[in-house]
Amino acid sequence: MVVASRAQCSVITVLIDFHTHTSASDGALDPCELVARALASNIDLFAITDHDTVAGYMAAAAYHRQRDDGMQLIPGIELSCQWSGTTVHILGLGIDCAHPAMSGALQTMSGAREERGEKIAQRLAARGFAGALQGALALAGDSHLGRPHFAAWMVEQGHVRDENQAFDLYLGQGKTGDVKAFWPELAEVTRWIVDSGGAALIAHPLKYRFTGMKLRRLIEDFVAAGGCGIEVASGRQTRDQLAQLTRLARQYALEVTIGSDFHRDAPYGAPLGVESAPFEGLRGVWERWASAQ
Ligand code: MN
Ligand code: MN
Ligand code: MN
Numbered sequence: 001m002v003v004a005s006r007a008q009c010s011v012i013t014v015l016i017d018f019h020t021h022t023s024a025s026d027g028a029l030d031p032c033e034l035v036a037r038a039l040a041s042n043i044d045l046f047a048i049t050d051h052d053t054v055a056g057y058m059a060a061a062a063y064h065r066q067r068d069d070g071m072q073l074i075p076g077i078e079l080s081c082q083w084s085g086t087t088v089h090i091l092g093l094g095i096d097c098a099h100p101a102m103s104g105a106l107q108t109m110s111g112a113r114e115e116r117g118e119k120i121a122q123r124l125a126a127r128g129f130a131g132a133l134q135g136a137l138a139l140a141g142d143s144h145l146g147r148p149h150f151a152a153w154m155v156e157q158g159h160v161r162d163e164n165q166a167f168d169l170y171l172g173q174g175k176t177g178d179v180k181a182f183w184p185e186l187a188e189v190t191r192w193i194v195d196s197g198g199a200a201l202i203a204h205p206l207k208y209r210f211t212g213m214k215l216r217r218l219i220e221d222f223v224a225a226g227g228c229g230i231e232v233a234s235g236r237q238t239r240d241q242l243a244q245l246t247r248l249a250r251q252y253a254l255e256v257t258i259g260s261d262f263h264r265d266a267p268y269g270a271p272l273g274v275e276s277a278p279f280e281g282l283r284g285v286w287e288r289w290a291s292a293q
Helices: 031-040 055-065 100-126 132-140 147-156 163-171 186-195 212-224 239-251
Strands: 002-005 010-013 015-017 045-048 072-083 086-093 199-202 229-234 255-259
Touching: 015 255, 031 045, 031 055, 045 055, 055 072, 072 100, 072 186, 086 186, 100 132, 100 147, 100 186, 132 147, 147 163, 186 199, 186 212, 199 212, 199 255, 212 239, 229 239, 239 255
Parallel strands: 015 045, 045 072, 199 229, 229 255
Antiparallel strands: 002 010, 072 086, 086 199
């Protein structure tokens, strides 16, 4: 935590990252490596928000408990849902991972993923690529099965030159393996998070490329379902995007969250941690935990 003095007032800034992924979903670092990275980055408030699993958080929490440091680790998740024909991601922060509402949610989500994996494999088999499901599952290991695992399997089998080609020819948008998962509805996913004691916020609201009107409709539906806020800083984005999101947050009196959506070190990826000071005056969801420090 840094206390920066200004001419008139002093602003307390904390370094926050409430949107990160481990190898339990589609991140490159295992949970301990990610916590170690967060500690090395001097993060004050940290959440792991893997897609549809808390396994990464549980492993990270066990590792984090053995260390005496100033960082608070908050349980989190990023759940996929459907809204108006589009897949939307909802962040759940401060959830009770052991709550029946959350275990039920995780079961539903893994069922949806399994069904989707089977369908992708069937479609690939129809194109002459047999054994995709077993192959992709073996490569996925402990992490959730997804299209990248099918791509890796196709490379391994010599069906394609590299993973890009696998997506270009078979797995990318509009191709045979582009199977949409049957995610639950927005209201249901939001309720799971709220019922398990968490704060529900819309992840990267501009990523869905909705019109302004549709985005406002999403926010209104989400709030009606029990959602409390939106992610205003997510990885790399422009000043205009940030301004648009903070305007929406003010207009609807929403809580806001900030994070990197870190998956791996990448040339255009954001590093861990976002300073809280520029968001002073907004209702930071982190205040729920920062006050406990
Ligand atoms: Mn991801
Ligand atoms: Mn997402
Ligand atoms: Mn994410």
